[in-house]
Amino acid sequence: MKRFKGVSELMRWIRDFSEEYFSEPVEFFGEVRDARVNRRNVLNIEVVETVKGYRSGSFTYQIPCQIDYPESILDELGIESYKEMEGELYSVIGKLVFRVTQNRYVVEVIKIEPYGKGAIEKRRQKILEKLRSEGLYPVKQLSSLLELGEPILDIAILASPNTRGLSDFLRMLQDSPLIPDFTYYPISIEGASAAKELVSALGKANNRAHQLIVIVRGGGAQGGLLYLDDESLARAVASSKLPVIVGIGHSEDKTLLDYVASMSFETPTAVGREISQINRDYIHSLSELEEKLDSVFSELLSSFVSNIQSRSRILSAYSIERMIKFDHQKLLSFVRRLNRIDFLTDNMKEALNRSRKNLISNSANIMNEKTKWFWLNLKEFRRHENELSSRIKNFEERITPEIIDLERFLMEKSRDFKKLTGYFSSNAKSFYRWQRERLQRYIAEIRSINPIYALVKGGAIVMDEEGKAIVSIEDVKIGDEVLIRLSDGSLRSEILEKITTKKKNLVKE
Template identity: 25%
Template sequence: MTYYQETKAPVVWTVAQLNRRVSQLLDEHMPVVWVRGEISNFTQAASGHWYFSIKDDRAAVRAVMFRGRAQAVGFVPRAGERFEFRCAVSLYEPRGDFQVQVEGMRRAGLGDLHEAFLRLKSQLQDEGLFDPQRKRPIAALPGCVGVVTSLAAAALRDVLTAMARRAPHVRVIVYPAPVQGADAPARLRQALETAIARAEVDTLLLVRGGGSLEDLWGFNDEGLARAIAASPIPVISGVGHETDFTIADFVADLRAPTPTAAAELACASRAELLDQLGARLGALNHGMRRHVERASLRLDRAVAMLVSPQQRIAQQQQRLDGLVQRLRRQALTLPERPRQRLETVLFRLQRSMPQVALRQQSLDSARRRLLQAGEHGLVLRRQRLQAAQQTLQALSPRLIVNRGYAIVRNATGKVVQNALDLNVGERLDVELSRGSVSVDVVRAHDLL
């Protein structure tokens, strides 16, 4: 047996260095790949990330799909379903776990349908057909509900059973149309348009049982989506199971997870309405009793304050008798005093009465004095005005100009009084008795 001794010390890596190196090699040399497999151990975290395994009959690999990419899928996958995954291979360095990061997924064998679904969803979303602001409110108490589905569909039985149980007072009208097959989209649109044209229901239910993406494809039609969006009648979609999503679900005014749930959302329970009605009737009765009790109390107080006419007459008669007796006593004891008081009152009344004739004479005299004063004042003001006019005319420079004089102004319009204030070449305006002229200063000298 031969023993070999190493002549060079080996390079020793830490576990972290090893995992980092393997991760770098995967990032550099392993491109993004498509992997086909079955989902297992699916978990949706509170953060929105999906954690699951992709397996086939011989192997399995851990996978993660982060929230942003998971929201773009449009549905929640279930364990046991087969998909094709677009993923990047990586290594989770803290634990050294080999995993793949899923960037997109589609059902195995239906990849083209899923891609078409995503394209149409993106297009209609950009146009605003999914906008909550444009969706119509559902009628709270409908009198009639329409159902668009197949007559042979189990979903119709579920809806009718739920309606009979919850709201037997609400009429149900079925607008039959196939829910699967090549002609399903056109027939569904036709049934929807018929319901809109007849305008006999308050709410429309568009329902179908669960199935694969291919089975539900009739509800991913663009024409049907636009018809739902344009419907003046609110539409509730209940297509497939809770995890199934179609374009009709996004466009409808309300999406129900199942056909039964769609029927429950379409109208309130009769039992709940009866309970609410009973509660309101009880409140009304209680309020009426309180009102009657308060009215009875007011009536009792009024009755207590009310005096019968006979009793009131008797009281007044008694009071009158007392006054008569007091008057008689006063008349017997002081007969002169009331007469004196009456004469005093009459004298004061005569003095207070207005003397109309005297007042009229005084008024006429005052009117004459006022007119005389006004006329005298007007004459004085006219005389003062004439004197002022004569003085103004005597002082007017126009009279001086008319006698052969002139008014000389410089370029600024100021009257020139001193020749020494002028400059040679300065332009002057000379106002004459009739008209004006412009002159230039040739020379200027003062008067000695």
């Protein structure tokens, strides 16, 4: 058994052993993720391969690769940016070496060539075809949040805590004249658990009375987007009862979420700006509607009062005169009938004189009957004339108070409407001030728990190579590289020694 004095000696032995036994170049192919150039002008790429497990699930294997002086790679591969390598398959020839300071194996690339279309896009299209067969894709996408038909007043926010994307989104919401209520669901937007946490948060948000769900991510490495190309996550977004809005923070990259979401924006800032603009347009439309309603109601009221006054004049003058004229015509008709009766009576007298011998008795009876009939009809006419005069008088007495009451009713309703519009305007201003104060309190609370503000006061955050915070010396080993984040930048350092603080004494390990 070979013994070593410490970890550093072991690491150096591994390096020497690798140089001796791994001296020959290796050749392999895989999908490129997260291509970026560091400060030493070295192109770092991750080459990965996802294989199906023996029972269920899948496993992703990855190996870091480095290319010195990468400028020539752009011409050889026919690309304009290293980011274009991401998501594509490449064949790699290089030398496997062990980095002591990084505590990992890397491949120093000798030659790299395209190997074909990347597996990421193929897998993405396969998932979309599966969702299409289930009737979940394509989803009904919104061209604008105006299609919701109402202001945005209740939002479910799914984002990682203490990230710039979340801060940018909340900052844009502050510009909204109607600041919406929001429920924050803290989740991890990157890492192996990202998809599972997002699916769980989507389920919780759909069980509450939100208007829409917003998923935001503030930039980050392009490789972190791969965790969002998950089938279960895409299915949860596509089947969501609430509209899902996505702002991932990568203008040139897409994920499955961009295909299955109701709307997709390039950045969280764009999402917040769209919501603020929708609420601003809604308030503007309400103001215009209020002005139009006030104008229309005033015109309608004026027209109605004018119409009532005109009809009142007609009713008080023309209609009564018309009724009197109609009854007068009836009276003249009755007089003509009486004259006709007189004419017939004279004829009958002449006939009686000519035939008085035979009809004298009958003529006398007929004359008596006609005389009685005349006086009876004359009495009936006088009775109708009295009734008509009474009806006209009653009609005038009834219609005059009704006209006065109608004018009083319209004046009261006009005063009530003006009070109502004043009350609405006052409440809208109070509601705006109250919502603005709420958002300011929420922002203050978020800032109070943000560890980034500790940097401004002279503090620092120490993280390992994976970006996890180091809170104890047990979290690192001698030889590890750490990243120290300050208020004006970051420092990369190597652990040379660990010193344990016990009470007030310092003891070296």
